[in-house]
Amino acid sequence: MAMTGIAAWVELQIHAEEFKGAHLKDLFEQDAKRFETFSFSYDKYLLDLSKQRINQQTLNNLIDLARQQELPSWIERLFNADKVNDSEQRAALHMALRQPKGASLQHEGKDVVSDVQASLAKMQILVEQIQNAQWRGYDGRPISSVVNIGVGGSSLGPLMVCDALEKYAPADTVTLDVHFVSSMDGSELEKLLPKLDPATTLFIVASKTFTTVDTLANANTAREWLLAASKQPVELINQHHFIAATASPSAAESWGVPISHQLLLWDWVGGRYSLWSVIGMPIALKVGMAQFRELLQGAHQMDKHFRQAPLASNLPVLLGLMGVWNINFLGIHAHAILPYDGRLAQFPAYLEQLEMESNGKSVNRDGQRIAYRTCPVLWGQVGSNAQHAFYQLLHQGTEPVMCDFITPAVRYDGEGDELQKQHQLSLANCLAQSRLLALGDSREPESDGASKFKHYDGNQPSTTLMLDALTPETLGGLIALYEHKVFVQSVIWQINPFDQWGVEQGKKVATSLLTQLGSGLGDGLDASTDGLLRHIQQQTRGAGQ
Amino acid sequence: MRINVYGGGLSAWVAAACLAKVGNDVVIDEMAGQQQLALGELSVIGDEPGLLPLIKQQITAGRLVRRQRDVHIGTTIHWLALQPSEKLIAERVVGALSDSGVTGLLVINQCNFAVGATQELQVDLATTGDMVYVPDNLQEGMALRDFLQPKRIILGLDNDEALVKTRSLFRPFTVNLDALQLMSSREAEFTKFAITGMLAIRLGYINELANLADLLKVDISVVQEGMGSDPRVGPHYLSAGCGFGGQNFDAYVSTFSSILQQQRDGSLLKAAVDENEQQKELLFRKFWQHYHGDIQGKVVAIWGASFKPGTASIDNAPSLKIIDALISQGVKVRVHDPEALAKLQQYYLNEPLICYANSPLDAVMGADALLLVTEWPEYWSPDYAQLLGRMRHPLIIDGRNIFDKAMLQQYGFSYLGVGR
Numbered sequence: 018m019a020m021t022g023i024a025a026w027v028e029l030q031i032h033a034e035e036f037k038g039a040h041l042k043d044l045f046e047q048d049a050k051r052f053e054t055f056s057f058s059y060d061k062y063l064l065d066l067s068k069q070r071i072n073q074q075t076l077n078n079l080i081d082l083a084r085q086q087e088l089p090s091w092i093e094r095l096f097n098a099d100k101v102n103d104s105e106q107r108a109a110l111h112m113a114l115r116q117p118k119g120a121s122l123q124h125e126g127k128d129v130v131s132d133v134q135a136s137l138a139k140m141q142i143l144v145e146q147i148q149n150a151q152w153r154g155y156d157g158r159p160i161s162s163v164v165n166i167g168v169g170g171s172s173l174g175p176l177m178v179c180d181a182l183e184k185y186a187p188a189d190t191v192t193l194d195v196h197f198v199s200s201m202d203g204s205e206l207e208k209l210l211p212k213l214d215p216a217t218t219l220f221i222v223a224s225k226t227f228t229t230v231d232t233l234a235n236a237n238t239a240r241e242w243l244l245a246a247s248k249q250p251v252e253l254i255n256q257h258h259f260i261a262a263t264a265s266p267s268a269a270e271s272w273g274v275p276i277s278h279q280l281l282l283w284d285w286v287g288g289r290y291s292l293w294s295v296i297g298m299p300i301a302l303k304v305g306m307a308q309f310r311e312l313l314q315g316a317h318q319m320d321k322h323f324r325q326a327p328l329a330s331n332l333p334v335l336l337g338l339m340g341v342w343n344i345n346f347l348g349i350h351a352h353a354i355l356p357y358d359g360r361l362a363q364f365p366a367y368l369e370q371l372e373m374e375s376n377g378k379s380v381n382r383d384g385q386r387i388a389y390r391t392c393p394v395l396w397g398q399v400g401s402n403a404q405h406a407f408y409q410l411l412h413q414g415t416e417p418v419m420c421d422f423i424t425p426a427v428r429y430d431g432e433g434d435e436l437q438k439q440h441q442l443s444l445a446n447c448l449a450q451s452r453l454l455a456l457g458d459s460r461e462p463e464s465d466g467a468s469k470f471k472h473y474d475g476n477q478p479s480t481t482l483m484l485d486a487l488t489p490e491t492l493g494g495l496i497a498l499y500e501h502k503v504f505v506q507s508v509i510w511q512i513n514p515f516d517q518w519g520v521e522q523g524k525k526v527a528t529s530l531l532t533q534l535g536s537g538l539g540d541g542l543d544a545s546t547d548g549l550l551r552h553i554q555q556q557t558r559g560a561g562q
Numbered sequence: 563m564r565i566n567v568y569g570g571g572l573s574a575w576v577a578a579a580c581l582a583k584v585g586n587d588v589v590i591d592e593m594a595g596q597q598q599l600a601l602g603e604l605s606v607i608g609d610e611p612g613l614l615p616l617i618k619q620q621i622t623a624g625r626l627v628r629r630q631r632d633v634h635i636g637t638t639i640h641w642l643a644l645q646p647s648e649k650l651i652a653e654r655v656v657g658a659l660s661d662s663g664v665t666g667l668l669v670i671n672q673c674n675f676a677v678g679a680t681q682e683l684q685v686d687l688a689t690t691g692d693m694v695y696v697p698d699n700l701q702e703g704m705a706l707r708d709f710l711q712p713k714r715i716i717l718g719l720d721n722d723e724a725l726v727k728t729r730s731l732f733r734p735f736t737v738n739l740d741a742l743q744l745m746s747s748r749e750a751e752f753t754k755f756a757i758t759g760m761l762a763i764r765l766g767y768i769n770e771l772a773n774l775a776d777l778l779k780v781d782i783s784v785v786q787e788g789m790g791s792d793p794r795v796g797p798h799y800l801s802a803g804c805g806f807g808g809q810n811f812d813a814y815v816s817t818f819s820s821i822l823q824q825q826r827d828g829s830l831l832k833a834a835v836d837e838n839e840q841q842k843e844l845l846f847r848k849f850w851q852h853y854h855g856d857i858q859g860k861v862v863a864i865w866g867a868s869f870k871p872g873t874a875s876i877d878n879a880p881s882l883k884i885i886d887a888l889i890s891q892g893v894k895v896r897v898h899d900p901e902a903l904a905k906l907q908q909y910y911l912n913e914p915l916i917c918y919a920n921s922p923l924d925a926v927m928g929a930d931a932l933l934l935v936t937e938w939p940e941y942w943s944p945d946y947a948q949l950l951g952r953m954r955h956p957l958i959i960d961g962r963n964i965f966d967k968a969m970l971q972q973y974g975f976s977y978l979g980v981g982r
Contacts, residue, residue, distance in 0.1 A: 151890035157850030158840070249854075257855055 019388045025082035032078055033346035040476050041070060041455040057330055059322055061485040062494060063426075064332050068455040069339055069478045070347060079338040080328050082509060088328065091508045096324055098124040102287075102515035103382060109515045110283075111290035111500065112320045115313035115493070124285065136281050136295055143260065143280070144301045148190035152219065155247045155257055160219040162194040164209065165299045166239065167223030168231040170288030171262070172199040173370050174496075175223075175299040177363035178292060178312065181492055184360075187305040195303050198239075201231035206238050215246035221260045223296050225288055227268035230524070236272070262295040287515050289370050290500060308489045315493025323501045333498050337505030339480060340419070344390050349417040349478070353407075354397030357424040357447035360487060364423070365397030368499060375503045375514035382513055391510050393419075401446055411454060412473050420479040422451050423495070425487040451479045563587070563731065567641040568655055570594050572606045572705060573672055573698045574643035575613060580709045581641070582620035584734035589627045589637070593644070593651050598628065605905070609874040612706050638664075638691075639731065643672045643698070646817045649679065656686045656693075667691025668727045671747075672698050674754060674817060680718065680747035692724035695747040696732075697754035702808055703872035714741040718750025755818040759831045762815045764799045765806055766834030769841050772802030772981025782981025783963050802980045804935060804961035805842035807869035807878035842880035845933045845961045846887040848978050852931070852957060858892040861954065863929040865922055866936025868902035876905045880961070881935045889915040898925040900938055923948055930955045937962040946973045 020026040045051055045067075055067035055076075095101050098108040113122045113129045121128045146152045150159035165175060176197045186192060194213075198205040220239050224232045236259075243254045255273035262280045263269045269279050280295035292300065293313055301309040323333045343349040352372075354365040376392035398406065400422065411418050424447050429436040453461075457475020482498075484491040507514035530550075533542070537554055563586045567578040570592035578590040592598070601607060607614050620626035640659060642652050652673060659667060667690050671680045680695040687693055695718035700708050712735060717728055725744070736742065745753070768786065775782040782802045790797030815835055850857060869879035876882060881897070885906075888895050897906065898919040910916050919925035922941060926932050926949055934941060942964050950956050956975040958965065963979045970977045 146890065149890070151887065153850060153855065153887075153891070155855065157843070157847030157855070253855055 023085050025078055025085045029078045029082060029346050032074055041068060042459045042475060057332060057335060059332050060318060061491050062332060063483040064335060065481040066339055068451055075342060079342055083328055083334060083338060086509050088508050092324055095504060098122060102513060104513055104516045108285045109287060110285040111293060114293035115317040140280050140295050140298055141306045144306050147302060150191045153257060154216045155249050155253055156216045158217050161217045162213050163219050163221060163302055164196045164198055165221045165223055166198050166232055166235045168199040168229060170291050171223035171296050172197055173367045174292030175297055177367040178300045179303045180363045181360045182304045182489055185304045185308050185489060193302050195299050198235050201234055203238055206235055210242050215243050219258055221262060221298055223262040225264045227263045227265040262298055289374055311489035312493040315490035316497035319494040319497035333501030334505050337502040340506055341509050343419045343478060344393055349419050350393045351416055351418040352393045352395040353418055353420045355400035355403060355420055355422050357400045357443050358487060359399050361423060362399050369395055371499060372503055374517050376507055376512060378512045381511040391512060401443055411477060418477055422447050422479055422481045425484045427486045451481055454479055563639055564637045565639045565641055566591060566637045567643060568593055569643035571645055572610060573700055575607055576700060576705045576709050577641055577643050578626060579613060579616045579620055582625040587625055589629050591629050610705050611872060638667055640667060640669045646674050649675045652683060653686060656683050660687050660690045665690060668724060669693045671695045677748055677751045680751060692721050694719045694724050694728050695750045697750060702875060710735060711738045713738060716743045716750050716753060718745055718747035720747050758815055759818050761799045763831060763834045766837050768800050768802045775981035802963060804844045804980060805838050805880040807880060842883040843887055845959050846884045848959050849931050860930040861894045861928050862888055863925040863932045864895060864897040865934045865941050866938050867897055867899040867906050868936050871936055871938045874901035874905055876902050876909060884935060889913060896925045898922050923952060926952045929953045931957040931959055934960045934962060937964050950974060
């Protein structure tokens with residue numbers, strides 16, 4: 018389906034045609050107040066869009082587009098627990114997970130906020146027991162290592178946040194080793210288990226359905242390891258070494274986790290939106306429940322902003338519309354996420370899932386194929402490291418790329434001169450790179466007469482997102498900002514961001530191939546798969562001799 | 563002589579009382595701010611046998627006076643007996659003495675701050691007088707005897723002129739003396755820490771052997787005797803048990819181990835300290851293992867809560883770690899101690915899972931296990947038949963190896979010791 022029926026879309030196409038030749042260096046030359054016009058502040062966040070290839074007309078047209086796509090009413094539907102996930106007939110209520118105590122949200126005749134708070138309260142009891150060194154392993158010693166077994170949303174979010182907030186670990190409780198294991202081939206467990214003491218290791222099995230093959234394979238391996246080391250009966254091991262975070266209590270119970278050690282989430286929490294729920298237990302273990310609640314509070318503030326702020330000063334809306342402009346009107350199909358803060362090293366991987374699993378779709382809500390682009394290829398790395406890797410392509414390649422530069426303004430407050438200098442160094446690089454990408458070498462004094470090899474075209478657009486400082490609160494806000502940005506784009510593109518049918522079929526094919534791997538019969542397969550299967554069998558037989 | 567003692571801990575009160583007892587005029591300044599508690603309310607005094615009567619006696623005789631928050635200039639002998647954490651207070655006292663412009667002062671330093679601390683204070687004191695470091699040898703529960711009739715005294719001085727005054731100050735306490743050793747203040751400070759660390763390591767080692775003996779089915783008490791009879795090893799500080807506690811021992815060892823940590827090669831003592839913390843939970847673990855982790859709702863009797871017999875102090879006592887672990891698992895605790903129950907009640911204010919028993923036999927009513935934590939004399943020979951009759955499950959976990967295993971088993975008890 019085309020967007021030709023939408024006036025604002027057509028307007029934007031005409032505007033883009035006129036505007037395509039404009040270079041960022043000229044836009045900056047023409048308007049000395051460009052930063053004031055195109056940067057937006059809310060609370061502890063600054064969103065600078067002045068290095069995007071836009072003018073006031075662009076922004077006006079984009080906001081018209083948002084209105085014509087009924088974004089404000091979609092936002093209300095989202096917050097009112099409507100079934101915005103229409104292909105699965107579910108609401109998407111991750112915002113309810115960060116509502117403060119005492120708030121309420123009705124969903125199917127039930128107040129979900131009180132359920133959420135009850136689940137968090139149960140998690141808090143377990144977290145405190147573990148942090149106070151009073152959760153005991155099979156020989157009576159307290160647990161000192163925790164391994165989260167989960168994949169996708171049950172891993173990426175908690176892993177990213179634990180990594181980012183490491184320094185907020187409370188000083189007055191035991192320091193826990195928190196590890197993450199996800200790959201189905203067992204590589205991570207194989208490396209990790211020899212370093213752990215089974216008697217003092219606790220596993221969190223995080224799976225919404227408790228049927229995820231990857232996760233259960235790892236959980237079974239972990240349990241075998243405990244049984245072999247402890248020589249204890251399986252009931253005792255299940256009781257003292259496993260916690261489940263799941264929406265399927267009966268499945269978790271039949272695997273072996275007692276109900277008293279299960280933490281509940283619900284089917285209205287999407288996996289990639291679940292770090293705010295009991296899936297976030299590793300975060301609470303690492304930084305303490307108080308800081309975990311700060312994280313929720315920061316996200317909640319961003320929710321309020323998204324729901325209440327006018328479109329023209331609404332950070333998630335603006336960020337989302339910027340993407341739409343770049344993708345659909347300027348023809349940019351690659352998006353680099355570049356945090357200038359090593360604590361956000363996992364943030365690009367986290368966004369890969371959030372954005373590409375949500376909006377990587379080509380059928381609209383009515384089930385029709387769409388004739389415009391949606392989510393771009395998105396990747397990234399800590400910016401200062403990526404400078405030594407793929408920035409060459411950003412500066413001199415043939416591919417247009419939009420970039421998000423993310424950095425805290427202040428870091429290492431009161432932590433010594435050398436570290437503060439390192440932060441200054443990082444900031445200088447962050448600003449230098451976005452400047453060079455935008456302006457090219459036109460402003461650099463030594464560029465005149467340089468060879469073609471040393472020339473920088475510039476005109477690569479970027480957004481700079483600056484936090485006052487990276488804290489549990491601002492990290493919560495940052496994540497919520499991107500969650501809502503993804504929703505904004507889905508509304509413009511008329512797609513459902515909350516399902517993920519594209520990850521299902523592969524699982525089924527794998528299940529049938531598993532049988533064929535075992536039996537050696539590759540009947541009915543394509544020639545390539547059949548050939549690979551036969552090669553594996555030859556090698557396996559060879560190795561067995 | 564006129565002596566000012568500074569400090570509010572056990573060593574300060576013992577020094578003040580004993581110095582007064584031999585005829586000195588002593589002023590004790592507890593450095594405790596505005597609040598001065600009545601003597602009876604000071605637990606450091608109450609916990610130490612014989613100390614309170616001696617202090618009262620000396621106050622009545624007029625030789626001991628309590629005073630607050632000012633440095634007393636007219637006196638020529640000053641005695642610092644502060645906690646390891648109170649170095650700033652020591653600096654303040656010495657600074658005031660130095661500012662007074664008086665000369666010929668003698669300042670005895672009994673505080674365990676760090677190696678070199680006495681020299682640093684000497685710099686502050688400047689020409690006003692001499693600092694001498696005299697490590698205390700107090701063992702809680704026997705502190706008066708240790709002060710009044712020491713076997714050995716170490717004097718750490720950096721200046722020969724101070725020796726005469728110091729000797730005369732200590733003369734009344736040298737009746738039983740085997741050795742008076744002179745060394746520099748740094749050497750004396752190091753010696754004090756070295757002794758404490760050595761004892762901690764010995765205890766850590768025997769406990770490690772005991773845990774190994776459990777696995778190898780060997781009786782550690784037999785091994786202990788064999789080791790102790792070797793003159794190179796000797797019998798002291800060689801009893802396996804469920805960990806050591808106490809205010810001083812713990813604080814000194816921790817201070818010393820953190821000094822070693824700064825050098826990044828103090829792993830031996832640090833390991834001993836960490837292991838000791840784990841050892842304090844040993845009886846809980848034995849109980850847990852016996853019942854395969856299924857202990858919620860069970861009843862446990864505890865005999866002995868003070869960190870050792872003969873004191874009401876529960877500072878860093880193993881009993882605290884055991885009780886914490888038990889109540890966290892929903893186990894009911896019935897505890898008896900001849901002296902420390904009031905302290906314990908204060909520590910676990912309004913904890914519904916703890917019941918304070920009037921007698922050892924009262925404590926074991928309906929118990930699924932008896933944990934002997936502190937070896938008070940009255941626990942050594944109980945009425946076994948009564949004990950057996952009152953317990954729900956006759957399991958005895960002996961944290962100090964005081965019971966005869968074979969006899970208990972004859973009575974029908976299950977017995978678990980430390981390494982036997």
